[in-house]
Amino acid sequence: MTRYPLTGRISTRMKSETVARSRRLPVRKNTVLYESNSGRGAVCNPEAVFRGLVTSSDYKHLTHIWVLDDESLDDPIVREFKTAKNVRFVRYKSLAYYRALGTSQYLFNNSTFPPEFAKRPEQTYVNTWHGTPLKKMGYDVVDGGPDTRNIIRNFLAADYILSPNEFTTTKMLREAYRLDGIFRGKIAEVGYPRVDAQFVGDLGRTRVLGQLREQGVHISEDAKIALFAPTWKGASFYDPLDEMEGISRFVDELQAQLGSGWRVLLKLHQRVVEQAVDYPDIKDRLVPNHIPANVALSVADALITDYSSIFYDYQALDRPICFYIPDFETYSEYRGVYQDPKTWPGPIVSTPKAAADAITADTSEQSVKRRSDARGTYNEHDDGRATQRVIDIVFKGNTVPYKIISDFSTDKTSIVLYPGGLLPNGITTSVINLLNSLDYDKFDVSLAYAHGNKPRVIDFLARIDSRIRLLPRIGRFYTGKTPVEQVMGTEFAWGPEARSSRARKDFRDEWRRCFGDAEFDHVVDFSGYGPLWAGIFSAAPSGHKSIWQHNDLVSEVSKEIEGSTPHSRRLNQVFDLYNDFDSVVAVSPTLRDINATGLQHFAPRTHFTFARNIIDGERVLERARPSFESLQEQQQFEAGTDLGVAVRSLIRSSSPETVAHAVEHEALVAQYAPPTKGKTFLTIGRMSPEKNQARMINAFAQIHRESPDSRLIIVGDGPLETSLKTLVSSLGLADSVVFTGQIPNPFPLYAAADCFVLSSDYEGQPMVILESLVVGVPIVSTRFASITDALSSKEGLIVDRDTDALAHGMKAVLTDDVPQASFDWRAYNQAAINEFRLAIGAR
Numbered sequence: 001m002t003r004y005p006l007t008g009r010i011s012t013r014m015k016s017e018t019v020a021r022s023r024r025l026p027v028r029k030n031t032v033l034y035e036s037n038s039g040r041g042a043v044c045n046p047e048a049v050f051r052g053l054v055t056s057s058d059y060k061h062l063t064h065i066w067v068l069d070d071e072s073l074d075d076p077i078v079r080e081f082k083t084a085k086n087v088r089f090v091r092y093k094s095l096a097y098y099r100a101l102g103t104s105q106y107l108f109n110n111s112t113f114p115p116e117f118a119k120r121p122e123q124t125y126v127n128t129w130h131g132t133p134l135k136k137m138g139y140d141v142v143d144g145g146p147d148t149r150n151i152i153r154n155f156l157a158a159d160y161i162l163s164p165n166e167f168t169t170t171k172m173l174r175e176a177y178r179l180d181g182i183f184r185g186k187i188a189e190v191g192y193p194r195v196d197a198q199f200v201g202d203l204g205r206t207r208v209l210g211q212l213r214e215q216g217v218h219i220s221e222d223a224k225i226a227l228f229a230p231t232w233k234g235a236s237f238y239d240p241l242d243e244m245e246g247i248s249r250f251v252d253e254l255q256a257q258l259g260s261g262w263r264v265l266l267k268l269h270q271r272v273v274e275q276a277v278d279y280p281d282i283k284d285r286l287v288p289n290h291i292p293a294n295v296a297l298s299v300a301d302a303l304i305t306d307y308s309s310i311f312y313d314y315q316a317l318d319r320p321i322c323f324y325i326p327d328f329e330t331y332s333e334y335r336g337v338y339q340d341p342k343t344w345p346g347p348i349v350s351t352p353k354a355a356a357d358a359i360t361a362d363t364s365e366q367s368v369k370r371r372s373d374a375r376g377t378y379n380e381h382d383d384g385r386a387t388q389r390v391i392d393i394v395f396k397g398n399t400v401p402y403k404i405i406s407d408f409s410t411d412k413t414s415i416v417l418y419p420g421g422l423l424p425n426g427i428t429t430s431v432i433n434l435l436n437s438l439d440y441d442k443f444d445v446s447l448a449y450a451h452g453n454k455p456r457v458i459d460f461l462a463r464i465d466s467r468i469r470l471l472p473r474i475g476r477f478y479t480g481k482t483p484v485e486q487v488m489g490t491e492f493a494w495g496p497e498a499r500s501s502r503a504r505k506d507f508r509d510e511w512r513r514c515f516g517d518a519e520f521d522h523v524v525d526f527s528g529y530g531p532l533w534a535g536i537f538s539a540a541p542s543g544h545k546s547i548w549q550h551n552d553l554v555s556e557v558s559k560e561i562e563g564s565t566p567h568s569r570r571l572n573q574v575f576d577l578y579n580d581f582d583s584v585v586a587v588s589p590t591l592r593d594i595n596a597t598g599l600q601h602f603a604p605r606t607h608f609t610f611a612r613n614i615i616d617g618e619r620v621l622e623r624a625r626p627s628f629e630s631l632q633e634q635q636q637f638e639a640g641t642d643l644g645v646a647v648r649s650l651i652r653s654s655s656p657e658t659v660a661h662a663v664e665h666e667a668l669v670a671q672y673a674p675p676t677k678g679k680t681f682l683t684i685g686r687m688s689p690e691k692n693q694a695r696m697i698n699a700f701a702q703i704h705r706e707s708p709d710s711r712l713i714i715v716g717d718g719p720l721e722t723s724l725k726t727l728v729s730s731l732g733l734a735d736s737v738v739f740t741g742q743i744p745n746p747f748p749l750y751a752a753a754d755c756f757v758l759s760s761d762y763e764g765q766p767m768v769i770l771e772s773l774v775v776g777v778p779i780v781s782t783r784f785a786s787i788t789d790a791l792s793s794k795e796g797l798i799v800d801r802d803t804d805a806l807a808h809g810m811k812a813v814l815t816d817d818v819p820q821a822s823f824d825w826r827a828y829n830q831a832a833i834n835e836f837r838l839a840i841g842a843r
Helices: 012-024 043-054 076-080 095-102 146-157 164-177 194-198 201-214 240-256 270-278 280-285 294-297 311-315 328-334 352-360 365-378 386-396 426-435 453-465 485-488 500-514 532-540 552-558 568-575 589-598 617-624 631-638 644-652 656-672 694-706 723-728 748-751 767-776 805-814 826-840
Strands: 028-034 063-067 088-090 103-109 124-127 160-165 187-190 224-229 262-265 301-306 319-324 411-419 443-450 469-474 522-525 545-550 583-586 608-610 680-684 709-714 735-742 753-759 779-782 796-798
Touching: 028 043, 028 095, 043 063, 043 103, 043 194, 043 386, 063 095, 088 095, 095 103, 124 146, 124 187, 124 386, 146 500, 160 164, 160 443, 164 187, 164 644, 187 386, 194 294, 194 311, 194 386, 201 294, 224 240, 224 294, 240 262, 240 280, 240 352, 240 805, 294 311, 301 311, 311 319, 311 365, 319 352, 319 532, 426 453, 426 568, 426 826, 469 500, 469 723, 500 532, 522 532, 532 545, 532 568, 552 568, 552 589, 583 589, 589 608, 608 826, 617 656, 617 748, 617 767, 617 826, 656 748, 680 694, 680 748, 694 709, 694 723, 694 805, 723 735, 748 767, 753 767, 753 805, 767 779, 767 826, 779 805, 796 805
Parallel strands: 028 063, 028 103, 063 088, 103 124, 124 160, 160 187, 224 262, 224 301, 301 319, 411 443, 411 522, 443 469, 522 545, 545 583, 583 608, 680 709, 680 753, 709 735, 753 779, 779 796
Antiparallel strands: none
């Protein structure tokens, strides 16, 4: 046996360099790495495949590497193979582990490899998984998308995923984890190798019982065995310690009910077994973690479980099963199950006595039929030969006559899109509107983003269409000391080395780490501001690649904030990648021309195109004004002498949604825009140089001298906030200029305003202009280069970019002389969607 001792904590740098180096070393042919449950024992399907190989004369040339955690390195399997020259053990997440993971030719895992893992083209990855699902999985769990992150990442990297039956293939893999449309591997629906251990016969039963006794499990010679095998319900719902207390009580009571003719044994989930050491009373009935569950099932005369999918394996033996579920209603609401409990191969009970009665009197015609029906549906391949089938497929390449599924194509066009950093800005609003406007009967959309639990991420995910597949990026760029790491490091400058072979390889490795072997028809970097995602998407192995431009980027590069140019380095890094994209997409025709001229040496002019932003008109209108269900409701609400009276009037006749919208609207208006005799001017945007709110404040000072009751509301924040507030104070306008900061729903302020004002020097296609047009508030804007792509002279007043001109335009509001025209946002959106399709190369 070879161990790799490690003293102290692995530093991030050591790990990064080891991972990077392992990807450059040659793949070691005929080396097989096995991992089960993140190293918690040599068990489950990988263990069955290992024993099938290590005992076969046809595979003596293979070297086997087992991954075990600290607790499992003392398991009997280590002693069993300590003299075997072709079997080694590595500690989970040690440097040796990362080296083995990056260089072994064959990889077997019943769960997931960690975020550092990226399968190399020379490797064959078999994800065996670990059960037919009873509990809902993946996207079938409410808000379950983000929790699939490392699971779907592993699935997309797999060459083979093992499936025990058609139900698992369809319901879990293709639907719950949404592999259809992007998976390029194969599903081998040939049964689970671990189930082979259940078909042992009398000699095998004697051997297993002896093995259990050697581990301190007390079993008398003539006792029947009742195995209790509960699942782990999840730390977010139950505390593992609380679970152990309940488990211990149940086992004691069940044993008392069954009497001396039975022996109750306990097989725990790996996540709970650590707690069992605090319960010495169950030590002599606890099946050790290193003994595979299916080995224990082989000697069980009856099985008691709850929501564990272990019963699917056990029902192949046609022995009594019952389900002890005292909290069925609660748990079903929390997590949900796939199959109707009426079809389960045994009764559901809520007390130890009922469980004892169920397994000792399991001879009813109904129970027998249930088990027979279940075996026909779920156990077609459980015949004791699944291990040999898997070995035949993976190591010999034989696929006939086995059921191998390799076509996961659909009639939809696939898109993977990066939405940006999800900050509260126009880019985020624009991408939400786009994602909610696509036709999901025609498009299969995946969203790649930086995983996180920040409120802005959670809010974003709640606002987009639930049919979108989420591919959150976890982990980091494991490149060691390479040019690409320098790209990301703030202390490094970066230039043409982005196009070096090393940098391109590193970006390809990161693509593969994030997306495995998945391929997409269209790859869209909707942000266009960051070199990391631009580099990753530029390395996509297939598909039409597009990168967005939301602003005049030549001006953005040179923009100064407090003496520095914060976008210069990052944007120049992005520009250097333009030539690897098929389309460089601006958000307006004029902006396309500006950027194509200023950045023409980074990509051919023919690559530059445009697609205007989408506007969610319904949401804007809904949130701008209370949504009353009748004129009577509106009159009752508006008749209230204050907000409290109005709300009480509305509650008596309206839905909770109507009340919530109305209260939010009135509270926001009451706080920032209470009734006034003068005009209310509104602006929304980041407080940065290109927005030039200082020009607006100085122009408003002229308005205020003429109309002292006028008011200016500034929504947003940014690096210039302090200096702008200082300017307001110096002009004596502190009582007439309101700074709101960022607010999640600014739309009631649109409705309360008499004019929306934009004072920018340059923009892309401002979402705030589109939102103002939808609400119908008059607009005054400076004449930046792309303004006419968003606002015509019939729809608002466009003035020169100086203080006096802006003041003159704002004075037109005082006399109601700002032009307005109706805005058909639905027709506009249809045109914008068509522009998007053309821009990304979709037809």
